[in-house]
Amino acid sequence: MTETLASLAHRVDLSLLAPLLIVVLGVTALLPALDRGRDRDRTLVSLGVAAAFGYYLVWRVPAVIAASSVSPSSAYSWFVFILEILAMGEIALFLLIMSRTSDHSAEADRLERNLMALPASEWPRVDILIPTYNEGPEVLERSILAAKALHYERFAVWVCDDGQDRLWLRDMCKELGVGYLTREDMQHAKAGNINAALARTDGDLIAVFDADFAPARNFLLRTVGFFADPQIGLVQTPQHFFNRDPVQTNLAALKEIPDEQRLFFDHMAASRDAWGCAFCCGAGSIVRRTALEQVGGVPTASVTEDLLTSLAILRAGYRTRYLNERLAVGLAPENLEAYVVQRRRWCEGAVQGLFTKEGPLGPGLRLLDRLLYFPTGWLVQHPIRLIMLSVPALYFLTGVTPFPGLTPEVFISIILPLVIAAAAGMMWFAPGCYVPLVSTAVGAHIALHVVPSALLTLVKHNGLSFVVTPKGKAAEGRRIDRRGLTFAIGVAGLTAAGMAFNGTALRFDHDAATFNAIANAWGTVNLVICFLIGVLSIDRRRPRVEERFDAAEPVTIHRHNGDDLHAIVTDLSTTGARLEADLPLTVGETVTVDIFGIGATEATVTRAGGGDTGLRFGDIDADMRTEIINRLFAGDLSSGVRAGDLRGLIRRTAANFF
Secondary structure (H helix, E strand, O other): OHHHHHHHHHHOOHHHHHHHHHHHHHHHHHHHHOOOOOHHHHHHHHHHHHHHHHHHHHHHHHHHHHOOOOOHHHHHHHHHHHHHHHHHHHHHHHHHHHOOOOOOHHHHHHHHHHHHHOOHHHOOOEEEEEEEOOOOHHHHHHHHHHHHOOOOOOEEEEEEEOOOOOHHHHHHHHHHOOEEEEOOOOOOHHHHHHHHHHOOOOOOEEEEOOOOOEEOOOHHHHHHHHHHOOOEEEEEOOOEEOOOOHHHHHOOOOOOOOOOOHHHHHHHHHHHHHOOOOOOOOOOEEEEHHHHHHOOOOOOOOOOHHHHHHHHHHHOOOEEEEOOOOOEEEOOOOOHHHHHHHHHHHHHHHHHHHHOOOOOOOOOOOHHHHHHHOOHHHHHHHHHHHHHHHHHHHHHHHOOOOOOOOOHHHHHHHHHHHHHHHHHHHHHHOOOOOOOOHHHHHHHHHHHHHHHHHHHHHHOOOOOOOOOOOOHHHHOOOOEOHHHHHHHHHHHHHHHHHHHHHOOOOOOOOOHHHHHHHHHHHHHHHHHHHHHHHHHOEOOOOOOOOOOEEEEEEEEEEOOOOOEEEEEEEEEOOOEEEEEOOOOOOOOOEEEEEEOOOEEEEEEEEEOOOOEEEEEEOOOOHHHHHHHHHHHHOOOOEOOOOOOOHHHHHHHHHHOOO
16 A cells, blocks of 8 residues: 555646645635625635536546446446436536525514504414324424414414314313314325315414424514515525434434534525525415415425425415524424434425426426426435445445546546535535535435435326324334445445455456555545444434423522522423532422523422532423423524534544444
């Protein structure tokens, strides 16, 4: 290996380093000086990344053509090349989208003031719909209570029950003072449920929250004002989550990486809005009733009714808005099964839409709408991820590579600058949301499940059934994703065996100074990715039953002997709190704790000493439980991670070995 590296260093022309140096200089000197909120700067970054891909194609196209022949290896090369071209088309579209962004918060401020200046009798009436199917009371209670607590003058909450014989839910709605709707048939799943509710309500606006989502108190105040413009048909807000998703949990990175959807909701959705293509994502949306009535209600031709609703509203001449503010929190998939079910449904619905007149290929849309709603990611991005993971193993074991002419010189002057430019561009557009290797592993893991779904939907797009994501007690079970684990072990094993085999004298007559060094480096990276896929494929036990929300505010503790103590509460849940203070308390002692926005409640000391005190709330009445739920799920507290901590993630990942 030393001889190989020495001969390579001797052969490399220093001029080959020019593209790499340009990219490194741009990443280290130019990117930090640019403003993500300025479209001019975003366009500059998009063009820079696009130039790196263009430079790659200048080499790649002639190399593939020159090596063409009638042989399996040439067919393999052309197959990968065609997938690359399709993937680059998607990348070009992504860069186009990300070259702009929007921020409607200042507009929302103005519109909220305008709304508040009106007499309450002139505020639009809003129906809050909570579609439900099989969720338990532990899921629905917080959503209903938070919806009831909205700060708005004219609204009604309706629980739309598609379950069977759930008298307990009817009784719960009566006890909590909200409307309860059910229907005789369950046709068209969630879309049919919403349409049935539309026929029995009469609000000017319709807000929809999934059964596991809780709106913030100011949700309507921040969104309703947009409908003063008669052209606005729909307003969507981002989806945030109060629990950790399976990626965070299984990687034991509860505080080190954000949830998997932050890239889309924090960054991509705002950029889509800047192009006039913000779309409904179901929970956290509010739509004009007349717009829905004009298009015949929520479309039922796909298992992703929210996507088709967006297209229907655009076709009717209305515009959409995306307000990038944390105005609702929900339940992220709680285990691998729920996570996979949800992604499969999204994939099937997006592909299914291609075969309906309501989809992106139907009449009445702009070309840009068609491009931005076309399911390129599901059809192209995921397959190529799996193929790229297998390339080194196939090369080591067969001697065949889909990249003819890929020499170390090409790698240094073309491939490495491209990798750096693409990764740096992603990290600039979405700071903290893209974590190299980890993001690749997450994408490959889900690809194992959605690629078969996409292919099956292309063949059989009719008759797909809506599969509800398991929530609450329905998602308590742990599982091992055998498909993911088998793939990770298989590819890692073949790659490691191939690398060992490559170290012997048998190298299929390949020059070790050409592709072997690259394949070894690539294979090493793939081993790390396969390890991460394997870890992702095994459900970890969740650290606590109730999620805790970060806090930083003073509390008062009243002891039974009359002493009052003061501390800072650092996190809260519906069952207890953690305090940061050295307090003269003993484990098992009963105290009364007074928390802002909740009030005074009895609690038992579960942990004391070392500057850390744990409290478990005692028996609380219905009113106090309502106050706690509203403070946590409808207030200003957060339990989410907005940006990744790479150093912390490395420590957590390394801990899996010990």
